[in-house]
Amino acid sequence: MAHLPLFAQIFAGGVVAWCAYRVVYNLYFHPLSNFPGPRGAAATRLWLAYMELYKGVSLHLIRMQLHDKYGDVIRIAPNELHFANPEAHNDIYNSRNKWDKDYRTYRAFDADTASLCLTSYHDAKQRKDVLNPLFSRTAITKLQDLVRTRIDMFCDALGRQYAEGKYSDLTLGCRCLAMDIITSFCFAQSADATNVPDFNSELVHATEEMLPTLTLGTHFQAFVWFIRYTPQWVALRMGSPVIAALFRLQNRLTEQIDDILRNPSSLENALHPIIYHELLSPEAHKGRPLPSKRSLLEEATILVGSGSDTVGITLTTTVARIVSSPQIQEKLRAELRAAWPDVNEPPRYEALQKLPFLTAVLKEGLRMFPGGPALPRVVPPEGAVIAGFAIPGGAVVSQCFTFVQHAESVFERADEYLPERWLAGDANSLESSIVIFSKGPRSCLGINLAYCELYLALAHIFRRFELAVDIKRSPDFTFKEHFVPYFTGEHLHVACKPLDS
Numbered sequence: 001m002a003h004l005p006l007f008a009q010i011f012a013g014g015v016v017a018w019c020a021y022r023v024v025y026n027l028y029f030h031p032l033s034n035f036p037g038p039r040g041a042a043a044t045r046l047w048l049a050y051m052e053l054y055k056g057v058s059l060h061l062i063r064m065q066l067h068d069k070y071g072d073v074i075r076i077a078p079n080e081l082h083f084a085n086p087e088a089h090n091d092i093y094n095s096r097n098k099w100d101k102d103y104r105t106y107r108a109f110d111a112d113t114a115s116l117c118l119t120s121y122h123d124a125k126q127r128k129d130v131l132n133p134l135f136s137r138t139a140i141t142k143l144q145d146l147v148r149t150r151i152d153m154f155c156d157a158l159g160r161q162y163a164e165g166k167y168s169d170l171t172l173g174c175r176c177l178a179m180d181i182i183t184s185f186c187f188a189q190s191a192d193a194t195n196v197p198d199f200n201s202e203l204v205h206a207t208e209e210m211l212p213t214l215t216l217g218t219h220f221q222a223f224v225w226f227i228r229y230t231p232q233w234v235a236l237r238m239g240s241p242v243i244a245a246l247f248r249l250q251n252r253l254t255e256q257i258d259d260i261l262r263n264p265s266s267l268e269n270a271l272h273p274i275i276y277h278e279l280l281s282p283e284a285h286k287g288r289p290l291p292s293k294r295s296l297l298e299e300a301t302i303l304v305g306s307g308s309d310t311v312g313i314t315l316t317t318t319v320a321r322i323v324s325s326p327q328i329q330e331k332l333r334a335e336l337r338a339a340w341p342d343v344n345e346p347p348r349y350e351a352l353q354k355l356p357f358l359t360a361v362l363k364e365g366l367r368m369f370p371g372g373p374a375l376p377r378v379v380p381p382e383g384a385v386i387a388g389f390a391i392p393g394g395a396v397v398s399q400c401f402t403f404v405q406h407a408e409s410v411f412e413r414a415d416e417y418l419p420e421r422w423l424a425g426d427a428n429s430l431e432s433s434i435v436i437f438s439k440g441p442r443s444c445l446g447i448n449l450a451y452c453e454l455y456l457a458l459a460h461i462f463r464r465f466e467l468a469v470d471i472k473r474s475p476d477f478t479f480k481e482h483f484v485p486y487f488t489g490e491h492l493h494v495a496c497k498p499l500d501s
């Protein structure tokens with residue numbers, strides 16, 4: 001210290017004094033200081049960064065361990081609480097609550113003008129009102145052939161791989177399928193990932209490999225700036241083919257946006273409605289300014305991210321659970337054969353939605369989705385009561401959906417994949433406990449598209465193929481939470497034998 005110039009000594013002393021003040025304040029005087037949790041977490045957010053980044057513990061395990069130790073509500077960071085009691089879910093995520101999102105989690109996406117990341121309720125509502133018509137149930141039902149075309153191409157790839165004597169990597173394959181659907185749906189330009197040999201799409205690898213950067217960005221704003229301001233050529237020099245694939249996607253999206261901005265009437269030639277029909281429609285914006293080019297690009301990127309991993313993971317894990325039970329697989333196939341007797345004449349989405357067992361395997365697949373983020377919301381200034389606790393305004397609160405969907409108090413034998421629970425007399429009462437798409441004003445924009453993809457894909461996979469898992473490589477869905485699960489174990493490898501009739 002003695003070697004430093006005086007102004008630097010004063011600055012360093014000021015920083016130390018400020019940090020000491022914050023720690024003492026957080027520990028003893030903060031409005032949340034009475035809530036239980038580790039002292040480190042109460043003192044500074046760096047505790048969570050240390051646990052996740054240095055110790056390498058997944059956030060979903062941290063939450064579980066802390067609830068085991070401290071009870072129903074934990075202080076996981078100085079200004080943040082997480083709740084274990086399923087009752088809390090409805091208190092936080094419901095249609096009456098117009099709460100903002102907490103910026104820290106969402107800044108990591110570096111897309112603060114896109115629907116997912118707009119933290120303010122009002123800004124997000126305006127954007128979602130604009131996009132909703134494209135993702136409504138009616139619009140999706142109309143565009144189901146687009147989903148089907150991509151599923152047909154995926155099934156062709158499965159058939160080819162079988163003919164070559166290969167097991168298909170469905171962990172990659174389902175992600176490729178979801179990527180192709182979301183890109184053709186949003187932009188009328190498919191990524192064509194399912195056509196890459198063995199589903200080894202660099203773009204799909206890239207979206208997965210980028211997930212850990214979300215955790216870094218949540219903890220350190222500087223990292224987000226670093227990613228944003230590093231020029232492409234520098235990043236390419238430092239990076240792998242994976243980074244190049246992401247840039248190629250960004251460049252393709254930018255090119256399309258540039259073309260449309262230069263020549264808006266080109267939208268009239270699009271094969272079907274795409275996001276820019278809504279995002280650039282003055283009527284949809286009711287006199288408000290149209291989104292900037294940056295906002296269009298951020299929205300496009302976020303839609304690709306939100307619509308690919310989520311659907312890909314649900315499909316992979318649901319297929320894995322079905323194939324691990326010969327009885328479930330047979331029952332599902334029997335139902336599909338009855339509703340779809342000629343394999344070359346697939347039923348429409350509307351008909352598939354009416355099949356009870358297909359619906360049950362899908363709902364149970366969604367229920368058992370392995371894990372994901374707790375979605376942090378800011379309590380409004382007047383405060384709120386959550387699961388019986390009075391919470392002061394300004395506090396950040398959240399509950400990961402697994403605390404509802406995997407709770408024994410809500411679902412008996414919650415650890416088991418039991419589609420039959422959705423066929424029992426009391427199944428309707430369980431419906432409201434499927435919270436995987438979140439509830440309230442910030443719930444999933446793509447829920448109708450996701451259901452359409454999942455119904456069609458599951459039906460086609462199990463009606464058109466006989467599936468057998470590679471017993472030498474049993475799938476392992478161990479994951480680390482980086483907003484969505486980042487799987488670290490063996491992929492799902494399945495031999496998909498085409499059924500002729």
Ligand code: HEM
Nearest residue numbers: 115116306307310311314375436437438442444445446450
């Ligand atoms: C099984 C598939 C899916 C699951 C489990 C899922 C889950 C979720 C969840 C939990 C949220 C709330 C996020 C938050 O509060 O920050 C959300 C929001 C969102 N989802 Fe999905 N999603 C799925 C599919 C899709 C698809 C296919 C799209 C494509 C359009 C999509 C687009 C979005 C968008 C844009 C938001 C932001 C909404 C907002 O912040 O108001 N999702 N999704």
